[in-house]
Amino acid sequence: MKTIVIGGGPAGIMAAIASAYNGDNVILFEKNEKLGKKLFITGKGRCNVTNGCTRDEFFENIVSNPKFLYSAFSSFDNNDVMKLIEDNGTPLKTERGNRVFPVSDHSSDIIKALTKALKDAGVEVRLNESIKNLLIEDIKEKAEDSNDTSEKNSGKDKYKRQVKGIVTDSGKKEFADRVIICTGGISYKSTGSTGDGLHWAGESGHRIESLKPALVPLETKEKWVYNLQGLTLKNVKLSLIINEKTVYKEMGEMLFTHFGISGPLVLTASSILASYDSSSKKMVHIDLKPALSDEEFDQRLIRELKEGNKKEIKNIIGNIYPVKLGLELCKLIDLDIYKKCNEINKEERNKLVNITKRLPISISGTRDYNEAIITHGGVSVKDINPKSMESKIVKDLYFAGEVIDVDAFTGGFNLQIAFSTGYLAGSSNRY
Numbered sequence: 001m002k003t004i005v006i007g008g009g010p011a012g013i014m015a016a017i018a019s020a021y022n023g024d025n026v027i028l029f030e031k032n033e034k035l036g037k038k039l040f041i042t043g044k045g046r047c048n049v050t051n052g053c054t055r056d057e058f059f060e061n062i063v064s065n066p067k068f069l070y071s072a073f074s075s076f077d078n079n080d081v082m083k084l085i086e087d088n089g090t091p092l093k094t095e096r097g098n099r100v101f102p103v104s105d106h107s108s109d110i111i112k113a114l115t116k117a118l119k120d121a122g123v124e125v126r127l128n129e130s131i132k133n134l135l136i137e138d139i140k141e142k143a144e145d146s147n148d149t150s151e152k153n154s155g156k157d158k159y160k161r162q163v164k165g166i167v168t169d170s171g172k173k174e175f176a177d178r179v180i181i182c183t184g185g186i187s188y189k190s191t192g193s194t195g196d197g198l199h200w201a202g203e204s205g206h207r208i209e210s211l212k213p214a215l216v217p218l219e220t221k222e223k224w225v226y227n228l229q230g231l232t233l234k235n236v237k238l239s240l241i242i243n244e245k246t247v248y249k250e251m252g253e254m255l256f257t258h259f260g261i262s263g264p265l266v267l268t269a270s271s272i273l274a275s276y277d278s279s280s281k282k283m284v285h286i287d288l289k290p291a292l293s294d295e296e297f298d299q300r301l302i303r304e305l306k307e308g309n310k311k312e313i314k315n316i317i318g319n320i321y322p323v324k325l326g327l328e329l330c331k332l333i334d335l336d337i338y339k340k341c342n343e344i345n346k347e348e349r350n351k352l353v354n355i356t357k358r359l360p361i362s363i364s365g366t367r368d369y370n371e372a373i374i375t376h377g378g379v380s381v382k383d384i385n386p387k388s389m390e391s392k393i394v395k396d397l398y399f400a401g402e403v404i405d406v407d408a409f410t411g412g413f414n415l416q417i418a419f420s421t422g423y424l425a426g427s428s429n430r431y
Contacts, residue, residue, distance in 0.1 A: 001023070001024045001025065001177045001178070001429065002024065002025045002026075002027075002175070002176045002177050002178075003016075003019040003024040003025070003026045003027075003176060003177065003178050003179075003180065003426070004026075004027050004029065004165065004166055004174060004176040004178070004179045004180070005019065005026060005027070005028045005029065005179075005180045005182060005426070006029050006131050006166065006179065006180070006181050006182060006183055006196075006197065007029070007030065007181065007182035007183040007184060007197070007401070008028055008029075008030030008032070008034075008035040008036065008037075008125070008127075009035075009036060009037075009038055009039060009182060009184055009401065009402075009418065010036070010039055010114075010401065010415055010418040010419055010422065011182035011184075011400040011401025011402070011403075011418035011419070011421060011422035011425075012028060012030070012180070012182030012183075012400070012401070012422065013028070013035060013036065013114045013115075013117075013118060013422070014076070014114075014400075014418070014419045014422030014423045014426065015180045015182055015398075015400050015422040015423070015425045015426035016028040016118060016121070016123045016125075016426065017084075017114075017117050017118055017121050017123065017423075017426065018076075018422065018423045018424075018425075018426025018427040019123075019180070019426035019427070020118075020121035020122050020123050020426075021121060021426075021427070022426065022427050022429055024177075024426075024429075026121075026122075026123045026124065027123075027124045027126060027174070027176075028118070028123050028124065028125045028126065029126050029129050029130075029131055029166070029168075030125065030126070030127050030128075030129070030192075031128070031129065031130040031131075031192050032127065032128070032191070032192045033127055033128055034127065035111060035114070035115060035118075035125065035127070036107075036110075036111040036114065036115075037191040037192055038184065038188055038191035038192070038193065039107060039110065039111060039415075040107050040108065040111060041107070041188070041191070042107060042373075042415065043101065043107065045106070045107055046101050046102070046105045046106070046107060047101065047102060047106075047107030047110045048099045048100065048101055048410075048411065048412040048415070049081065049082075049085065049092070049100050049101065049102070049110050049412060049415055050078045050081045050082060050100045050412040050415055050416045050419070051078060051097070051098050051099060051100060051411050051412035051413055051416060052078060052082070052094045052098040052099075052100050053078070053098045055073065055077070057098075058073060058077075058078065058413065058416065059073075061408050061409045061411065061413045062406065062407075062408045062413065062417075063214075063271045063272065063274075063275070063376075063407050063408055063409065064275070064376065064377075064405055064406050064407050065381045065405060065406050066406075067386075068381040068384075068386045068404075068406060069386070069406060069417060069420065069421070070386065071386050071387045071424060072386070072389070072417075072420040072421045072423070072424040073416075073420045075420065075423055075424045075427065076419060076420050076423035076424065076427075077416075077420065078100075078412075078416055080423075081416065081419045082100060084113075084117060085102075085110060085113045085114070086113075088112075088113035088114070088116045088117045088120075089112065089113055089116060090102050090103075090104075090109045090110060090112065090113035091103045097411055098411070098412075099411050099412050100412055129168055129169075130168065130169040130196075131166050131167070131168060131169070131196065132166075132167045132168060132169050132171070133166070133167050133200060133203075134163055134165075134166055134167075134179060134200050134204065134397070135163065135164040135165040135166060135167060135173060135175070136161050136162065136163050136164065136204055136394055136397075137161065137162055137164050138160060138161055139159055139160055139161060139162050139395065159393070159394065159395035161204070161205075161393070161394045161395065162394065162395040162396055163176075163178065163179045163394050163395070163396050163397040164176070165179065166179060177396060178396040178397070178398065179396065179397055179398070180389075180398040180399070180400060180422075180425045180426065181197040181200065181201065181397070181398065181399050181400070181403055182197070182399075182400045182401045182403065182418075182422060182425075183195075183196050183197030183198075183403055184197070184375070184401060184402040184403060185198070185211070185369075185374060185375025185377075185378060185402040185403065186198070186211060186369050186375050187213060187369045187370075187372040187373060187374055187375045187402075188369070188370065188372075189369065189370065190370075193375075193402075197379075197399070197403040198211070198378060198379065198403060201379045201399070201403070204391075204393065204394050204397070205393045205394070206379050206380065206383045206391065206393055206394075207379070207380035207382065207383055208377070208378065208379060208380065209377040209378060209379075209380050209405040210377045211375055211376070211377040211378070212274040212366075212375070212376045212377055213270075213274070213366050213367065213368060213369045213371070213372030213375065213376070214270060214271045214274045214372060214373070214374050214375065214376035214407055215267045215268075215270060215271055215372060215373035215374050215407075215409075215410055215414075216267065216270045216366045216367050216371055216372035216373065217257060217259070217260060217261065217262035217266060217267070217270070217366070217367045217371055218260050218261050218262070218266055218269070218270055218273075218284075218363050218365070218366055218367075219259050219260040219363070219364045219365045219366065219367065220259075220260035220261060220361050220362060220363060220364060221362040221363070221364045222361055222362060224328050224331070224332065225256055225260055225261065225361060226256075226257075226258055226259070227324070227328060228256035228324055228325060228328060229256055229257055229258045230255070230256070230257075231255060231256045231322060231324060231325060232253065232254070232255040232263065233253065233254050233255065233256075233263075233286075233288070233322075233325075234252075234253045235251065235252075235253075235290070235291075236251065236252070236253075236254060236265075236286055236287060236288055236290060237249065237250065237251045237286070237287035237290035238250060238251075238252070238254060238265040238266070238269060238284055238285075238286055238287075239284060239285045239286075239287070240269040240272060240273065240282075240283075240284055241282075241283040241284065241285060242273070242276050242280050242281070242282055242283075243280050243281050244281065247272055248268070248269050248272045250265055250268065251265075251290055252264050252265040253265060254266050254286070259367065260361075260363075260364075261284070261361065264410060266284075267373065267410055268409045268410060269284065270366055271374075271376065271407060271408075271409060273363070273366070274366075274376035274377075274407075275376070278365075282362070282363035283360060283361065283362055283363065284360075284361050284363060285358045285359060285360055285361075286358075286359040286361065287356075287357050287358065287359075288321065288325075288356045288357070288359060289356055289357065294353050294354075294357055297353055297356060297357065298349060298350075298353050300320070301320070301349055301352060301353065302349070304316055304319055304320055304341075305341040305342065305344050305349075306341075306342075307341075308341030308342075309340075309341055309342050310340050310341070310342060311340065311341050312337065312338050312339065312340060312341075313330065313335065313336070313337050313338070313339050313340075313341055313344065314327065314330075314337035314338065316341060317330065317337070321356075329352065329355055329356065329359070330352075332355055333348070333351040333352060333355055335348055335351070335352065373410070373414070374402060374407050374414050375402055375407070376407050377405055378402065378403050378404050378405040378406070379399050379403055379404050379405060380405055381404065381405055381406065384399055384404065387424075387428075388424065388425070388428035389421055389424050389425035389428060390425075390428060398425040398428070399421075399425065400418070400421040400422040400424070400425040400426075401417070401418040401421055401422060402414070402417075402418065404421065406421075
């Protein structure tokens with residue numbers, strides 16, 4: 001059987017390897033000059049290739065349509081990914097949060113291992129070759145099929161159209177028994193993720209769920225945030241509040257930017273935010289001292305103010321917060337930073353406690369796709385068979401990776417989705 005895989009990212013590479021292992025004659029098309037261009041920049045160039053968590057923990061970190069991934073993860077899980085990469089010459093290590101990286105800390109070594117696996121499997125790789133469209137034909141119903149009332153032909157698997165191959169940008173037709181689309185979403189367009197696969201899917205009758213940037217920094221309405229550009233906060237608790245309901249709460253790290261907020265906590269919150277309508281009221285509350293209750297922090301303030309005595313508040317604020325942040329907090333509650341510590345009253349203390357434990361920031365939107373790690377949305381899972389990754393609309397057409405409406409939090413989970421769905425699509429053989 002001849003299989004064409006479109007897209008040389010993690011999903012496409014794994015689909016090609018699995019297809020070749022299955023005995024197929026495989027051609028992998030990649031529009032860029034090299035494979036794994038987006039993979040190269042993941043994890044700040046270190047490539048958090050997967051997560052060494054348990055099965056249950058994996059699904060807890062899937063944001064969109066986790067049940068759809070049951071078969072894919074079962075067919076090729078995180079342990080399988082790690083074994084394949086290490087068997088092909090790249091040793092791995094596990095860091096905080098079960099995040100798996102190459103020992104070398106170079107994403108290029110992950111790409112080398114996958115490229116070696118492709119070569120050993122006999123996959124033909126065609127670089128610098130873009131695909132214009134798919135070759136799809138109507139299926140002519142056989143006379144005997146029209147009278148067949150068996151379960152096999154009762155409707156669910158009765159396709160009206162079938163993919164026959166692809167047409168390259170140069171106009172050349174390449175016929176195949178099946179085609180696997182692994183073209184990604186529309187994040188980081190410079191890496192080649194320009195939405196081609198989504199366009200072909202839509203043209204051929206598949207539903208496309210609303211596309212939004214995810215794992216992306218957030219923009220804020222408050223301008224005071226911009227004054228803290230570059231400041232990183234560790235061990236704080238962030239709560240995401242949508243329409244006055246808390247939908248996410250977690251401790252970790254965040255940072256202030258010239259447009260708003262970013263960092264691990266914020267990126268995770270952004271993926272949850274993507275599930276909500278743009279008209280929703282969006283807020284985050286930051287607990288700057290999550291280890292202390294309101295009362296305990298108030299006692300801490302009393303001690304600091306007592307020790308400061310006749311000093312101005314601006315001179316002791318650095319004992320409690322990063323100085324720039326502390327001064328901004330004072331401005332927000334109209335506390336005169338030149339006031340003596342022994343002159344601070346209970347009402348002013350209560351305001352400082354409240355804003356420290358519940359610092360409110362209004363979210364005006366997200367940064368664009370060029371800053372988003374992944375794309376939320378994609379080809380509807382309702383139009384894809386979860387046990388094979390084959391389209392339910394076009395026979396012999398498969399999807400894998402970010403082009404599908406599945407996404408997860410940071411930590412290697414999105415790459416694992418790509419590897420698992422790619423492997424299942426490649427290893428599924430209906431002949």
